[in-house]
Amino acid sequence: MSRQNDGFDFHHGLLQRLLDVAYRAINFFVRWDRLPIPLIGAANLGVFRDRLRAHNLHHTGYGINTSGDWSAGKERWRTADGSFNSLGHPRMGMAGSRFGRNFPLPECVPDSGDELLDPSPREISRELLARRTFIPAERLNLLAAAWIQFETHNWFSHGVPEPGNEFKIPLQPGDNWPDSERVDGCMQIRRTLADKTPRETWLGATPTFQNINSHWWDAGQIYGSSQSRQAEIRSGTDGKIAIGRDGMLPPDPKHRGVDLTGFNDNWWVGLSLLHNLFAREHNVLCDALKARYPAWRDEELFQRARLINAALIAKIHTIEWTPGILAHPALEFAMRANWSGVPSHVMRAVLGKDSEAAYGIIGSPTDQHSAPYALTEEFTSVYRLHPLIPDEMNVRRLDTGEQVLCELVNMQGRFTRRFMEDHGFTNLLYSFGTNHPGAIQLYNYPNFLRRFEKDGQPLLDMAAIDIMRDRERGVPRYNRFRELVGKQRVRTFEEITSIPDAADKMRKIYGNVDRVDLLVGLLAEDLPKGFGFSDTAFRIFVLMATRRLKSDRFFTDDYRPEIYTDFGLDWINNNGMKSVLLRHVPQLGPALEGVKNCFMPWNVL
Amino acid sequence: MTFTITIPGIIRLVAVTTPDEVLAVNDASMVQRSLSGRGGLVNRLVAARFAVFRSPDGDIWPAFRDRPDLLRGERQTALEARLSNVEPLLRRIAPEIAELGDYVRDGVAHRSTGVIVQQAVGRLFFADYAASEKSYDAARILQSWLSAWPLHAFWIRRSGALQASLDRIMDLSRGDMACAHATALAVDNIVRSIKLMRRLARHGDNLAKIGPQDALARTLRAPSHVVREVRDEGSAGPVRLRARSLVLLAVESARRQSADPSFAFFAGAWNRCPAHGIVPALLAEVWQAARTDTRGCT
Numbered sequence A: 001m002s003r004q005n006d007g008f009d010f011h012h013g014l015l016q017r018l019l020d021v022a023y024r025a026i027n028f029f030v031r032w033d034r035l036p037i038p039l040i041g042a043a044n045l046g047v048f049r050d051r052l053r054a055h056n057l058h059h060t061g062y063g064i065n066t067s068g069d070w071s072a073g074k075e076r077w078r079t080a081d082g083s084f085n086s087l088g089h090p091r092m093g094m095a096g097s098r099f100g101r102n103f104p105l106p107e108c109v110p111d112s113g114d115e116l117l118d119p120s121p122r123e124i125s126r127e128l129l130a131r132r133t134f135i136p137a138e139r140l141n142l143l144a145a146a147w148i149q150f151e152t153h154n155w156f157s158h159g160v161p162e163p164g165n166e167f168k169i170p171l172q173p174g175d176n177w178p179d180s181e182r183v184d185g186c187m188q189i190r191r192t193l194a195d196k197t198p199r200e201t202w203l204g205a206t207p208t209f210q211n212i213n214s215h216w217w218d219a220g221q222i223y224g225s226s227q228s229r230q231a232e233i234r235s236g237t238d239g240k241i242a243i244g245r246d247g248m249l250p251p252d253p254k255h256r257g258v259d260l261t262g263f264n265d266n267w268w269v270g271l272s273l274l275h276n277l278f279a280r281e282h283n284v285l286c287d288a289l290k291a292r293y294p295a296w297r298d299e300e301l302f303q304r305a306r307l308i309n310a311a312l313i314a315k316i317h318t319i320e321w322t323p324g325i326l327a328h329p330a331l332e333f334a335m336r337a338n339w340s341g342v343p344s345h346v347m348r349a350v351l352g353k354d355s356e357a358a359y360g361i362i363g364s365p366t367d368q369h370s371a372p373y374a375l376t377e378e379f380t381s382v383y384r385l386h387p388l389i390p391d392e393m394n395v396r397r398l399d400t401g402e403q404v405l406c407e408l409v410n411m412q413g414r415f416t417r418r419f420m421e422d423h424g425f426t427n428l429l430y431s432f433g434t435n436h437p438g439a440i441q442l443y444n445y446p447n448f449l450r451r452f453e454k455d456g457q458p459l460l461d462m463a464a465i466d467i468m469r470d471r472e473r474g475v476p477r478y479n480r481f482r483e484l485v486g487k488q489r490v491r492t493f494e495e496i497t498s499i500p501d502a503a504d505k506m507r508k509i510y511g512n513v514d515r516v517d518l519l520v521g522l523l524a525e526d527l528p529k530g531f532g533f534s535d536t537a538f539r540i541f542v543l544m545a546t547r548r549l550k551s552d553r554f555f556t557d558d559y560r561p562e563i564y565t566d567f568g569l570d571w572i573n574n575n576g577m578k579s580v581l582l583r584h585v586p587q588l589g590p591a592l593e594g595v596k597n598c599f600m601p602w603n604v605l
Numbered sequence B: 001m002t003f004t005i006t007i008p009g010i011i012r013l014v015a016v017t018t019p020d021e022v023l024a025v026n027d028a029s030m031v032q033r034s035l036s037g038r039g040g041l042v043n044r045l046v047a048a049r050f051a052v053f054r055s056p057d058g059d060i061w062p063a064f065r066d067r068p069d070l071l072r073g074e075r076q077t078a079l080e081a082r083l084s085n086v087e088p089l090l091r092r093i094a095p096e097i098a099e100l101g102d103y104v105r106d107g108v109a110h111r112s113t114g115v116i117v118q119q120a121v122g123r124l125f126f127a128d129y130a131a132s133e134k135s136y137d138a139a140r141i142l143q144s145w146l147s148a149w150p151l152h153a154f155w156i157r158r159s160g161a162l163q164a165s166l167d168r169i170m171d172l173s174r175g176d177m178a179c180a181h182a183t184a185l186a187v188d189n190i191v192r193s194i195k196l197m198r199r200l201a202r203h204g205d206n207l208a209k210i211g212p213q214d215a216l217a218r219t220l221r222a223p224s225h226v227v228r229e230v231r232d233e234g235s236a237g238p239v240r241l242r243a244r245s246l247v248l249l250a251v252e253s254a255r256r257q258s259a260d261p262s263f264a265f266f267a268g269a270w271n272r273c274p275a276h277g278i279v280p281a282l283l284a285e286v287w288q289a290a291r292t293d294t295r296g297c298t
Ligand code: HEM
Pocket: A145, A146, A148, A149, A152, A156, A157, A158, A159, A161, A266, A267, A268, A380, A381, A383, A384, A385, A386, A388, A389, A412, A454, A460, A462, A465, A469
């Protein structure tokens, strides 16, 4: 493995080996999520994670080269494109480098010929995904949906597809796909942008794709993934991000109705709220740093504030968003342990000071485990969470309590800034806090995204596209995916789902359970108690969520005062989503009163 | 005929032997050359045997590359084109053909048949390829690595012979994976044919009586079987394939039942041997060389 994995290897400790054997025996009788006592469940997750670290990280080559403008001294902060995070392997995780894989490369080979289009992604969109009536995820608020898209925009993007050699999806006679959009009677889907960097011979038949964003958890969605983008969003004074006179992000001159920020594709009000919030947080950090370090100039202030802001976002994601969507006691425990370790002096003493289990990943030694750090195609796939998006939401006024039902389609793309101006930042945050997202399951795909107009693109059926993307990128279909993350294959459709009528429909469409598409399986699967998405997808999260931290020098070896300042470390320690919201929008106080997790429903006043 | 064996945790295997089944399974999209080792202990052991056929920088040997692998396809086409220049290539290896002819006729040669065949095959790639007892030993070790019982295989690896053989073959092949495949693995099929020719020539006046094409038809042998894995459940013609079964395509057995002489090379299939033209010509030429001398015309 190491030859392809650039020399990286995973080393099991003795305790890990013993736990592995013990939990194999335990899991033979009891599933991890049914174990009593959070600590025992969390330890089970730790065992899964180590197995995945050993077997489920596969390098696909970096593809591109670093730019030449590196000089000593720059290692003190994050580069714009993510290069030199690893000083020994500077291309690792940089913008433009390839997505890795969670499975051995020969498992990640797309079907060829007709099988690639079989069964028709459009039929799946119509029969299994289309929303019939909105199924809300009642434990969460809509901010949770916007948040995860905000985060994925930090981590990855395959770029915007270009015309040429489109997939042609035949349409059934009763299909209402507009005639004007048909080519030869078919629906067209553009292909993912091709990776034009030189291919290594050992890649075999596995296709590769480039991540146009930096793979690191560096708040690239706010700061951009290139030097030039970073320059565009900066004010040039005191390290601050440029803000308009109204206190909001300025418009992007190249994209009508969209804010200027690090990454603003697939823009809508939900993203605008979070980008504005954390741009404000950045600017407050610059003021605070300047007060403490008056000699610092624009560049130093900007870079230090960025580090602190990015770490705070990662912390909110780890210990607030994740336990919000995966409300299981073992996970609550595990995610806190990921960030700050277990709250037991005895265990800390036993496990030692370099133990990530005892002291948390933050500040522990950097480790890439069995492959150079890269986000993966499979990671992208499990974040296809479009059912979170409703078709409509109640926009509420904080002052009068008035509400009006608005369609999502009118608050995205070129309509976004207008919608924000009409309803206001505060009212919209309040509305997002008090509306529900959709449940992540079959029959709940937002219908406006199934007939979606995006500037510069043909009409999109995003549900069909989601299916097609996994196939095109060689992500294994559902049953093999299960097997490869360490679960049993299922033999019947009924073993996947108890959603009424779904097993029959799937049988009719797929015939063979091994043909079920990953997304369909993930949306059909019966969930562990408290979970907002499937256990199969969760296995990828178990691995990758900690990897984003553990591989990153700035969360591990360099998570120290010399880099962040003492003030910065305290700031990260002492803040969370609630304090950020209240700092910038104090009017939200009553709505947030008593709310333990800001991604769960707020008080309707 | 299909033979299936499943012992949970130990083995999951399906073997197919008739020409139609072999072709159908070979063509099935859920069947691949890469072996994951899943399906049982035996599956894992077999996969580990095949996993070593890579260059030091990870390049995969051609007969283990998957069907949709573009590089495989390109290299296959390029080699097929190069090897279609049959006449000049046979002229290039005329000395080895003559040596083999001597062996078929008299049963003696200055060096072992394997070395001569390996050199002939190597020279199809590089005019100055020089085989030796050592290089042919390396090929033999790699061939037995694929078929050895576990203890023997363990010893081959443990003693360092496996790595040394891979290194030697790769060195001589100058990074050309097809040359490595041909001089280490494919060579065995030709050696078998030559030995059969020798046996044929020993009897009566066969050498004079049997023409080269006929001799070729009687002695050409395919690899006894090639190995695949079923990725996902499905079926290929009448054969039901369970996910993660190891598949044995009994090519030689199917060839014997097939009317098509090029079956040995999977000619016409996606994985056709790029040497499907030159190998029969080479063998016919060897027989001819053996006969030529019989008639006293050398
Ligand atoms: C109004 C809201 C949203 C819109 C308009 C939108 C639109 C899109 C579009 C146009 C694409 C590209 C499709 C392609 O491959 O051609 C995409 C991809 C994607 N979206 Fe969304 N989306 C929205 C919300 C979300 C949310 C809430 C998530 C949750 C995580 C999400 C996750 C993804 C992922 C993972 C991809 C794949 C990205 C890639 O291939 O690199 N999206 N979305």
